[in-house]
């Protein structure tokens with residue numbers, strides 16, 4: 001019940017134990033096609049350009065940056081925690097002229113701030129994290145895609161900690177490129193990074209003046225393995241068992257339905273906050289519309305985490321980056337977002353706080 005990996009769904013774990021197929025064999029290529037289809041639903045896009053990057057969330061991040069950024073491009077990075085800072089570092093490594101937009105930990109960017117930055121810097125790319133797992137905020141994307149389109153910028157969004165848990169409608173919101181991870185709201189083990197580009201983003205890759213500086217992540221090559229361009233050629237060995245898991249994860253999600261999944265995550269979130277408030281704890285993120293699920297402390301946070309693990313086998317985490325030492329981070333993601341688990345977290349907090357003699361104000 002920390003910031004991830006969340007527990008995996010038993011069906012997804014079982015899928016991983018199936019015998020291996022060859023990574024270029026027709027039955028396996030069909031599985032890859034089904035995954036692309038499932039990803040279209042997950043991202044809410046009709047784009048043909050979906051695939052799994054081989055690796056964790058960082059692989060999706062690095063694949064997006066390596067392909068969408070050319071040396072000399074201006075990239076505006078919304079930095080409201082650790083993920084923006086990493087993307088800024090990454091974009092710089094790929095030769096971008098990086099402009100970092102910063103906001104205090106626990107806050108989000110307003111549309112006006114983002115619009116002003118795009119108008120002023122005329123970037124090739126704007127990067128935002130939807131679910132900033134280091135501070136627990138959810139960045140609203142309303143209107144941002146339109147602004148980017150008007151000024152010729154691409155919009156890239158990190159949804160590693162949010163996709164499947166809160167709405168993201170790539171086409172309707174004019175988001176050009178998105179990546180996520182397998183191990184959070186999608187209830188799979190870590191090891192696959194779903195990624196999508198729309199036609200605008202693909203054109204940027206196709207019209208590059210320079211070669212993509214990473215061979216492993218070059219979408220001209222990886223995309224060809226995934227059948228983006230009509231043919232299929234070997235680029236690297238597909239992560240066969242991991243992709244069985246992702247096919248199953250997308251099936252599980254489709255059976256539940258995105259709207260039902262969002263509602264389940266929202267209900268778990270409300271249940272947690274109702275319980276935490278009874279214990280006298282206050283949210284770090286002030287605006288409830290911006291809130292994922294994060295907890296501040298007036299007590300020894302590490303002792304409480306240890307108590308939760310020792311007494312209940314429940315993982316909750318401390319802060320990360322700008323929130324280190326200031327908050328607890330509780331994840332309510334995927335298979336874990338259910339009432340009994342939330343109750344277990346609350347029991348761990350109740351008893352852990354009592355053990356430290358903490359009394360609600």
Ligand code: PMP
Nearest residue numbers: 056057058083131133160161181
């Ligand atoms: N972005 C966000 C918002 C994340 O929460 C994480 C993982 N905590 C990542 C990127 C990186 O993902 P991974 O650790 O799977 O590489």
